[in-house]
Amino acid sequence: MSRSATLRRTLKNPLKGLRNGRGSAGEETLRVEAEETVRVSFTVNGRPAEVDVAPRVTLSDALRDHLSLTGTHIGCEHGVCGMCTVIVDGDAARACLLLACQLEGAEIMTVEGLGTPDDLHPLQDSFSRHHALQCGFCTPGMLMSAYELLDHEPGVPKEELPEKMSGVLCRCTGYRHIMDAVSDVAEQHPEGAPAPRNCGTAQLLPRTTAGGPGSTAEEDLQHRAPAEITLPSSEPTVTVGVEEHIRATPEEIWEVLQDTDRVARCLPGAELIEDFGEDRYLGRIRVALGPVKLSFIGDIHVTERSEENRSIRALAQAEDAAGGSVQAGVALSAQPHEGGSLLSADADLFMVGKIAQMGRSLAGDVSADMFAQFTRALDATARGEEPTDTQAPSSVAMFTRLMSTRAKALVGRLRRR
Known part of the structure; x- marks a missing residue:
């Protein structure tokens, strides 16, 4: 029996998809065999991007393996540790829990979109000044979680930060410095998170460019x-x-x-x-x-x-x-x-x-x-x-x-x- 998946591709709703049966009115339904690929188009760090992926490929793998955006780290791959946190349509999301084929038309921002070595985002600069880096494995997840928090809750009090950022599971000796770094930016920018510095200019390097919906x-x-x-x-x-x-x-x-x-x-x-x-x-x-x-x-x-x-x-x-x-x-x-x-x-x-x-x-x-x-x-x-x-x-x-x-x-x- 051939294994296949029915993909329901929707705009601006990455949590829909991979449902059985017919799509509702106005939705495009595709049937893709297990070894086939589907072309998915979305925006990453302000730039249009396309990937050709199998139905099982996660967003984290698509970002790292197909677009060479390796700043998104992969930890538990169960949506628990938060290391793979990215911004999808303005909200923080676990990249390891989303299938790339669900994200047709989505707007995605990764840690590469925050800033560059020559033009750091205020959060990145604050992490550096407060020595909040340590080994660096949790840093992308912490930065993206902090960006989304300050974007949604400007001026969040320092005493609430441990609870508000508890979704990223790192409590090493740099943890208090991370809280200090985020608090510093919240105080300096009470209007909300400063705009990203590298969206629209980030270079994407697709590993695969062939294919299309339903093609192999x-x-x-x-x-x-x-x-x-x-x-x-x-x-x-x-x-x-x-x-x-x-x-x-x-x-x-x-x-x-x-x-x-x-x-x-x-x-x-x-x-x-x-x-x-x-x-x-x-x-x-x-x-x-x-x-x-x-x-x-x-x-x-x-x-x-x-x-x-x-x-x-x-x-x-x-x-x-x-x-x-x-x-x-x-x-x-x-x-x-x-x-x-x-x-x-x-x-x-x-x-x-x-x-x-x-x-x-x-x-x-x-x-x-x-x-x-x-x-x-x-x-x-x-x-x-x-x-x-x-x-x-x-x-x-x-x-x-x-x-x-x-x-x-x-x-x-x-x-x-």
């Missing part, structure tokens, strides 16, 4: 040239190395390795979408583990094919609609071994976003499990059989295999003691 990233990527892929020089997030003895001979494996489409069909959850020519392709791969369900679309470039060594090398980079990304360098080779082949698969993976948040150990296990499935499917394909596990990986089956593998490794370590 796939449709847009098909209409552009293949991208050049350069791997980061930093240490990979995960390094995977898999060796398996399979029944197919190196010659049989090489016949499959020459056909990129057949290779892709052996990788669970993967498919080729477009052949750009010169061994450059557009592809998609789906990954699912528990509640984490991602669909990555991006470029593949086969950089080397060696018939002598029965090997290929490839580079890949892809993005998920939620703003995550993966880059990879992959090498496959098949060597004679006991009447069959020893198939080696090595990969350096560079991950950003939710997939990287699984942690190196789990991400490595998931990647190794998928490569192990790939080798089995490649073996079957090379011998003329139909692969049995090339669909998107089942989270339950993968979890069972991972737990079994870890249990066996633990037993092995105990026996060696």
Whole structure:
């Protein structure tokens, strides 16, 4: 059954949205599949902005990952700590609790809109003068909460500030200095919060610009040239190395390795979408583990094919609609071994976003499990059989295999003691 969400897009009402059923008169209702994106237009710090996001993407992720406005910090992601506080249509709001697709037509201000290093907002200047910064993690939330408070309640008494600003949960040694800084601005500006200094000039850097209501990233990527892929020089997030003895001979494996489409069909959850020519392709791969369900679309470039060594090398980079990304360098080779082949698969993976948040150990296990499935499917394909596990990986089956593998490794370590 296809997972989807019905989006009710309204103006000036970010708390509506994601309802089932038909929209009322005058409202536009869209149905968007889970791996599709919807284009949302709003104003951020006085500038028009557009993002193409999956229905599940929060405002905080859209600001940070799609518009590069990283001043909005993410803490608990449950709407409790207040670190992600921004101003939406004049009121303070938790960016982690709002879906970006709910905010069509909204006016949003982030901490970047308050001021610049050369032209600080009075609140920012007061925080500096009163040494109210400390580690700085709560500072954006405190600043935005204070701005909204002074805008709505000019001249608020100092003794009421702890209660009025209690929505941002930081009580470090700088807390009293924060209260002093806000009180100072309230006394100096009894008419209300001074106007922001950086609205209308803040530079937005969208990470994705393709798509539209109801469109998919796939449709847009098909209409552009293949991208050049350069791997980061930093240490990979995960390094995977898999060796398996399979029944197919190196010659049989090489016949499959020459056909990129057949290779892709052996990788669970993967498919080729477009052949750009010169061994450059557009592809998609789906990954699912528990509640984490991602669909990555991006470029593949086969950089080397060696018939002598029965090997290929490839580079890949892809993005998920939620703003995550993966880059990879992959090498496959098949060597004679006991009447069959020893198939080696090595990969350096560079991950950003939710997939990287699984942690190196789990991400490595998931990647190794998928490569192990790939080798089995490649073996079957090379011998003329139909692969049995090339669909998107089942989270339950993968979890069972991972737990079994870890249990066996633990037993092995105990026996060696």
